[in-house]
Amino acid sequence: MHRFLIERQIEGAANLTQEQLAEIAKTSNAAVDSLGVPYTWVTSYVAGDKIYCLHETDDADTILEHARRGGFPADLVTVVANEFGPQTASAA
Template structure:
């Protein structure tokens, strides 16, 4: 599976309070259940006007389809090529020549 980072601009999403976020999350989880195992949700960070989410999927089309089914904007979708662990100083050694993680 491929890891994707999705940034969705949604005005006031982080300021809307728990009920609005719970409704979005419920729609997302329902869509994910129907699409399993092609796409899984890993984590989401919430800002005042955006959601930043990490997904693992077979293809970018699965991430787009999840957004459509959940009633969420596609947003900006980027493939994650590597992870830089914050506590390690030699992160460059974890990359191979293609720019993908070896760990």
């Protein structure tokens, strides 16, 4: 499976309530369950008018199908090439 970064433009995303985020999560979980293929929603971040999501699946078409079934925008879908953080400095 590949890890994908998804950018979703949602006006006012930073103002969504916990209840609204819970409803979005329920809708996303139902869409994942309906796909019938390996698919993991890792996490999401809300920043301004955007939501950034990390999902794992085999291809971008499956990401787009999840978005269609959930009624979510998927304005940018990019394969994550690598990951690193502060601990990477001492790994070399």
